[in-house]
Amino acid sequence: ANIDRAEDAARATEYGSEGIGLFRSEYLYLGRTSAPSEEEQFAEYRKAAEAVAPKELVIRTADLGADKLPEHMEDTGLRGLAFSLKEEQLFKTQLRALYRAAEYGNIKLMFPMVNTVTELSKAVKLCEEVRLELGCRAAVPVGVMIETLEAVENCAELAKAADFFSIGTNDLYHELTGAGGRDKEIVEDQSVRETVADMIEKTVKTAHEKGREVTVCGRMAENARMAERFAGIGVDAVSLPLALIKEKA
Secondary structure (H helix, E strand, O other): OEEOOOHHHHHHHHOOOOOEEEEEHHHHOOOOOOOOOHHHHHHHHHHHHHHHOOOEEEEEOOOOEOOEOOOOOOOOOOEOHHHHHHOHHHHHHHHHHHHHHHHHOEEEEEEOOOOOHHHHHHHHHHHHHHHHHHOOOOOOOEEEEEOOHHHHHOHHHHHHHOOEEEEEHHHHHHHHHOOOOOOOOOOOOHHHHHHHHHHHHHHHHHHHHOOOEEEEEOHHHHOHHHHHHHHHOOOOEEEOEHHHHHHHO
8 A cells, every 4th residue: 555644554454455565754744844853753654564564564765855845945956865865864864763663563665766776875874874873673675666767777786786676657657758747647648658567577577687576656556457467577566545445445
C-alpha cells in the first residue's frame, strides 16, 4: 500500500495489504510553519512500523522541492534526494528518527528522485554516520526510486549500491511527455506507456542480475492489465493506493 500518514498503516493491514511499499514522509512537513522534530517523526514511523510488523514498511525520505515546498523553506531549485543533501541537518534529523523507529519493526528506507550513484553514495554515508551515532543495531535496507530517465540509464550502477528499487511510473511518464509537475494528470498515451514498460523491463532485468527486488508504483501499477504485464516481466510487487486495496479486499 501507499500511505501518507501512520494511521493508514493499520488500515492497510486490515484491507489485506502485504506491507507498505511507499510511506510518503514529505506530508509530515507540509501545511505547517516549521519542520517536524525528530521526536514527532520517530513517533509516526514507530506507529506505522508496529502496525504492519512483521511485514515491511518502506519509508521514502521527504520528496520536497518543486511543488511540494513548505512555506518556511527556501526554494533551492532542487527536489527529492538532491534537496535533502542540500539541507543536510534537516535530512539527518529525519534519518535519526527513521533509524530509531527501525528498532520497532521491519523498516526499509528509500530515497526519491535519485539520478546518480554519487548522490546515493553521499546519502548512504550520512545514513552510516547516523546509525553509528545512535548505536543502532537494526539492519535497515536502503533503496532508491527509479523515476527519471537518468536513473534508468544508471540503473546498473545504482543496483550495485542500493538494496532494492521502486519504479515511479508517474514521473517517468511525465518526463517522456514533457508534461512536468508530479501531480499533473496522466493522459493515456499508449506509445508512452509502452516506452515506460520497456524501461521497467530493462530495469527489472538489471536489478535481478544484482539480486535486487523491484516494486512498481504510480498510475500504471493501478491498471490491472499493466500490473499483469509487470508480473510477466518479473516485477516483484506493485504498491497501490489504500482506496484501491480496500476496493479489492
